[in-house]
Amino acid sequence: MKKPKPKLALKEKEGVSPPEIISASVVENIQQFRKVQPSAKELVEGILEGNITALSRAITLVESTNSEHLAKANEVINACLPFANKSVRIGITGVPGVGKSTFIEAFGKYLTGLGKKVAVLAVDPSSTISHGSILGDKTRMEELVKDENAYIRPSASGETLGGVARKTRETITLCEAAGFDTIIIETVGVGQSETAVHSMVDFFLLLKISGAGDELQGIKRGIMEMADAIVINKADGDNIKKAKLAKTEFNRALHLFPAKKSGWMPTVSTCSSYTKEGIDEVWKTISDYLELTQNNHYFAEKRSSQSQYWMLETINEQLKNNFFNHPEIQHLLEENKKAVQNNKVSPFAAASILLEKYFKG
Incomplete structure (x- = not known):
């Protein structure tokens, strides 16, 4: 004998069917628009x-x-070139976990509050295994992404130097032509990306955090020499005292480095992206730097040298692409890879063979 079904406390009454959430006509219009x-x-x-x-x-x-x-x-x-070069380009770097995205959102909101138009070019690291990227910066910057005076463009790093997107330089030009007067470039923060970003920005900001071990571990000559300012992030709550101590130690370290060609003395400050404390001081530092370098003409000289650098980089990249996409080279490359692996030829001799074949056409 079957047991009677238990009575449910809740049940749905028959009524008017809910309307379709997605309009078929709207979907069709979007699809047609994308085809054009x-x-x-x-x-x-x-x-x-x-x-x-x-x-x-x-x-x-x-x-x-x-x-x-x-x-x-x-x-x-x-x-778009005639309408570009009218922005301030700011590079922001720091190790993963330092709070780059949170800082950029707080900083970006502060700038839009001043009437600035801010474009954030965030480069996400690509997996060397799956070659995919999360591209989650729009999710992390949920307030800034809704700001009508802000534009966030996450890009996959691909196989480019240290994670800087291959066409970031050209993207800057397009954003400037679109009327964005402040361009923020967020590096991956895992290696050589800092070098590439430094060569395309006016101001280079290094984010640090305190309480993550010996502060001297963060005093690395290369990155410190590139930085125009160091900001100790997450200076809130119980971390304020540690942040102030870190500020003192980094200030001492900066005095050991040679003077910059710009005539600017790098600064160290603390801030909290959570409480927004110190965000205004960061912008004041950047403004002071811009005033100094524009008056002594270093700003224009740096922009000029950067353009030359990127011309040479583009030539190098195009030559590399042409070499590896050459049909005969692709076949010969596989043969030489096996020969090198089997110790039948040295890597240098194999490279010479390939290059000689390429240049002879």
């Missing part, structure tokens, strides 16, 4: 009008590895 590929002229017009969709599409085009997109991307960039 705007011309380079249309993208440029949209960018100059401050259209975020056009800007995002142009950046996607610039980041594309499809050789067919290269000519169109270059056309967009060249058309």
